[in-house]
Amino acid sequence: MAFVIEREKKIPTQKANVKMPTSAMQALQNGITRKTAPRRIDVQPRKETVTKTGLSSCECPLIKAENFSLYYGSTVGVKDITMDIYPCSVTAIIGPSGCGKSTFLCSINRMNDLIPHVRASGKLLVSGQDVYDKQVNLVNLRQQGGMVFQKPNPFPKSIFDNVAYGPRLQGVRKQSKLEQIVEESLRAAVLWNEVENDLKKSALALSGGQQQRLCIARALATKPRVLLMDEPCSALDPLATGKIEDFIEQLKSSYTIVIVTHNMQQAARVSDRAALFCLGELIEYDSTSKMFSNPSKKQTEDYIPGRFG
């Protein structure tokens, strides 16, 4: 099982296509070494077993990208991504802004469809089915992958209605069944104790952290296999972030979680594997402990301590 996907030395040849003005980018692409020694972050891998055995329970990848590229018109979103995402683990995607992290995440759910002139090539398989196949059932696909956005975006409805939205779409009509799902989901998102008594209250009355957890509960209510999180903590304070990280930990046992984050510490804390994206390309993909302690690529070594990006 190869966690690190060996990249061909393509980067210099692509420089002509991808124009990035910042010198840091060019430094990265050209593999220029910094004079200062890289500042290492001490990462204590939370689960030694993960790094030892590869991955514990599920061996077969749930999401499989093979030479997957996505273009917005003539602009490159992501290019030539080949990576496997394994079930029941947390995969962090890191990288500088505009590098295609979110694009890749949205592709898994085909949320990019909203943007005009989107074009995909290569293969992106979710449980064996090509996401960009013409015959794919979008509703099923999206219910398989629950999405959590950067900013909390609960509907202007009651807390109950927010969580029950997905199940209702799936055709659940019975009130008792809905109540059960709502409670389960809210418990899973560690929100139940806080909102137990005012489920009828508008979701917009909650605090930012609560709203984000509500959004996660909403995503969980459809019983997705994958949980896609697009910088879920970037709009939250450290306390709320801590809460969310805690239950990402809990959710890991039953869900496949892909999380996009700007926060290196967070990636180190929550993820089992990490992928570094840069300018639409996958630079390195390995277990988190290896990525943070002993990266095989120069760019990774430069990026992770925060020397650029």
Place this chain on the structure above:
Amino acid sequence: MRVAVRTTFDKAFTALAALSVGLLCLVLVMILGPMTWRGIGAVVFRGTVAFRKMQLAEFGHGSESEIQAEVAEAEAVRKRIYEIIDAFKRGIDTEELTDKARRIHRDFGEELRYKQIPRQQYTELRSMTRDIRDHLEAAFASQDKSQIAQNIEYVLQYEQDERFKGTAAEGFFELAIEFQQTIAKIDLPKRHEYEQDLTEVQYILFGSSQRPGLLGPRPDEPLPALAMNRYGATRWDVAQSLLDQLLWAVQWVEKEPGKPKVKIRTSRLERFAGTKLEPLFGYIEQNLDKILRPRWTFYWRYFVDDSTPGHYFGGIGPEILGTIILTLLSMLFVIPLGIISAAYLVECASDSLAIRIIRTCINTLAGVPSIVFGLFGLGFFVLYFLPVFGAPSKPCILAGSMTLAVLTLPVMIRASEEAIRSVPPTYKEASLALGASRFRSFVTVTLPAALPGILTGIILSLSRVAGETAPILFTAAVAVGPIAKSIFYTTRTLSYGSWDMAVGDRLSALVPHNQYGMVVALVALVLCLNGLAIFLRSRVFKKLKGH
């Protein structure tokens, strides 16, 4: 620019803005204040006995026995007025005498026709009575004593004629003798002047075809055909102005040649000094309370009652009903259409040339004068659309409400479009990410979130529709007519009624309180509808915000 200058400018602009806002408020108060005050006068006023009589006879309100007793009491006080006038009339009111003479001539002719006498004899008798009649009329009209005596003598020479004995023609001689007696007592040169004044006094008291009088028709006369002439002054304020007209004669006199005439008020009491009519004025002035029996009345039925033609009496019930029906029906058309159009423009339409043209058209249509929509409604809905669906091609509520809907559609589309556009796209994204279709996302998430903005659009449309006159001018509204039985009938509306009373009717000038009442009712109705919508909007808004 120096800071001091900038501050000065800033203060100047603030002052200017405050001034304009203040002016606007002042104008509003100056217009709305008196209007509302006078409009309230249509509902709260001092109603006279004639008002209660009218309410009973025309609308069936009130207790019959009570009102009859009240009328009887009032009539008892009025009796003296009739007596004074009748006494004065003798010999003065020659018009009445002339009428009598003519009637006798006519009756006599009828009698002869029944008798079936030979034709030659008939002609002879007819020419004789015609001759008598003409002489009598000449006597009545003349101001010369000797001439009158001559004419009367001529008439009386036939008194002993056997052929007139026991026929209607005897009335001629009674008339002649009576006139001979009265003429001996009165001042002939003044008679003509008195006659004119008396006619005026009678008009003011008993009404004319131009306007109803202070007391209404005399009980011994037949009931007038028009409802408005059947009753005296129904309101105390009207009675006061009529009393003023009774006591003071207004004349336009040319004081200096070439200059405009000057209005002079002369007391009728002085004009009739020394005559039998003199006590009348004092009597009416002192006993007006007893004659009219005014009482403070809260006429709440003004908002439900039908009215007599020309809105002379009664309320504005059908107008209010018609306005509400027209407004709500047009809202029924415009709300779904507006929201669907806006949804299409925001969610589905691409930025093509056609869509841009449509957008421009919508913006332009919002500023088109309403009369243009009225003509469109006539040309399209009334003359084309209704016949296509088998309905008669004539104005009706349906056509009117559709015209109003078309009128306000651009406003509705623009407001809804803005509202839908201002819903954060994250809502839609979240819904789509949960697997909802685009339609479902729109209906369950975007639309509820856009509801406050859409309600604002509805409020704007509602106010515009309720107050519009021009679009329903040719398509739905009438000034006089029965209450609509269905949406295929014409209706009366407040806006059209106000317009009609303001421009059309001579009678409406006599009832300004009804004009103001109608306008104030329209303003109040629009305010109420708006208040309802605003209340609804705040509820929705609160629910969305979760407070």
